[in-house]
Amino acid sequence: MNDKDRVSDLKARLPGAVESLVEEFTSPLMAAARSWGLSERDAEEAVQDSLTDFLTAIDRFEGRSTLKTFLFGVLYHKCSERRRKNKREQATEDMEAAFAGRFGSLGVWNSLPRGPEEEAVNGELRAWLEECAKGLSDEQRSAFQLKTVESLSTEDSCKIIGVSATNLGVLMFRARNKLRECLEKKWINR
Amino acid sequence: MSWIPSCEDVARAVSDDSYNESPRSRRVMLRLHMAVCWFCRRYAAQIRWIDRAARETWGAPAPGDAEVKRRILARLKS
Numbered sequence: 231m232n233d234k235d236r237v238s239d240l241k242a243r244l245p246g247a248v249e250s251l252v253e254e255f256t257s258p259l260m261a262a263a264r265s266w267g268l269s270e271r272d273a274e275e276a277v278q279d280s281l282t283d284f285l286t287a288i289d290r291f292e293g294r295s296t297l298k299t300f301l302f303g304v305l306y307h308k309c310s311e312r313r314r315k316n317k318r319e320q321a322t323e324d325m326e327a328a329f330a331g332r333f334g335s336l337g338v339w340n341s342l343p344r345g346p347e348e349e350a351v352n353g354e355l356r357a358w359l360e361e362c363a364k365g366l367s368d369e370q371r372s373a374f375q376l377k378t379v380e381s382l383s384t385e386d387s388c389k390i391i392g393v394s395a396t397n398l399g400v401l402m403f404r405a406r407n408k409l410r411e412c413l414e415k416k417w418i419n420r
Numbered sequence: 421m422s423w424i425p426s427c428e429d430v431a432r433a434v435s436d437d438s439y440n441e442s443p444r445s446r447r448v449m450l451r452l453h454m455a456v457c458w459f460c461r462r463y464a465a466q467i468r469w470i471d472r473a474a475r476e477t478w479g480a481p482a483p484g485d486a487e488v489k490r491r492i493l494a495r496l497k498s
Contacts (some may be wrong), residue, residue: 248496256489257481265478278492285496329431337426339459347465351473359473377437378471379479384437403436409470410435410463 233297240288252281255298258380259305265375266309267368276308299386306372306390313368325408345414362412366405369393373401425453430460434467 231250239247256277263273283304284291295303334340346355363371369391376387377398388398425433425446430453433439439450454460 249493252489252493252496256492257485258479260482260485260488261478261480264482270484274488274492277488278495281492281496330428332431333426333428337428339427339463342459343463343466345466346469346473347462349469351476355473356477359470359477374474375478378474384441399436399438403432406435406467406470410466413466413470 233293236297237288237291237293240285241291248285251285255281255301258298259301262302262305262372262375262380263309265363265379266306266372267313268309272312276305276312279308280304295386295389298380299382299389302376302380302382302386303390310368325404325411328411329407343410343414345410345417358413358416359409362409362416365408365412370401370405370408373398374405377402423449425450427453427457427460430454430457431463434460434464 236247236251240251259277259280260273263276264270268276280301284301291300332340332343349355351359366374372391373387373393376382376390377384382390384395384398388395391398391401393401430450433442433450439447442450454464
């Protein structure tokens with residue numbers, strides 16, 4: 231169902247409209263709230279509050295952004311209020327230095343980057359990924375979740391997190407390289 | 421950043437998503453580099469794996485989501 235039809239059904243209070251909204255958006259919103267550091271209970275509350283806010287204001291929703299972007303924006307705001315600010319922030323210089331240290335003076339690799347490439351995502355690798363994701367800051371995790379997992383555009387992701395496109399690029403670069411460096415260590419020592 | 425991209429330039433463009441937003445001439449140079457650089461191809465494959473693994477891990481509904489939906493719906497309709 232497209233956004234226009236869904237919103238007009240909700241505005242008309244058609245039977246099944248709220249059910250359809252909850253069915254489609256609960257899982258992705260819950261996944262994002264969990265990834266942004268909320269406990270299961272807090273995530274459920276934040277998702278519930280986001281949907282309630284949206285439904286309360288449905289008559290004023292003009293569709294300037296897509297429904298998905300709007301809901302993720304409200305949720306991001308709710309999650310930011312709930313989570314302890316920057317509790318996972320780490321010295322980002324460490325990652326920058328680790329990345330720069332991989333290359334010689336001409337920008338050529340010093341050693342072969344290693345890690346999973348074609349492997350199926352099995353239980354062990356999934357556990358590694360979960361563990362490595364704990365090293366990301368809240369902003370890096372949020373950017374990565376929106377752009378990679380939810381496949382939102384750069385423009386929509388920037389709008390939700392409130393950063394410029396350049397800053398989003400930096401967040402994505404740091405998120406992916408932190409994950410890759412961490413996975414590489416586990417891969418070598420497996 | 422010089423006209424001919426280094427391995428470091430390629431690795432940055434792959435991981436910060438700037439590859440798709442680069443001018444066509446730059447993308448051609450990045451692709452040419454990748455075609456002849458096994459190390460950069462390996463790096464790009466690892467970044468693609470991370471993206472795929474993340475979608476499979478954090479993009480799929482969690483086992484308890486059906487129950488969460490039921491509770492949220494009940495509260496929204498009360």
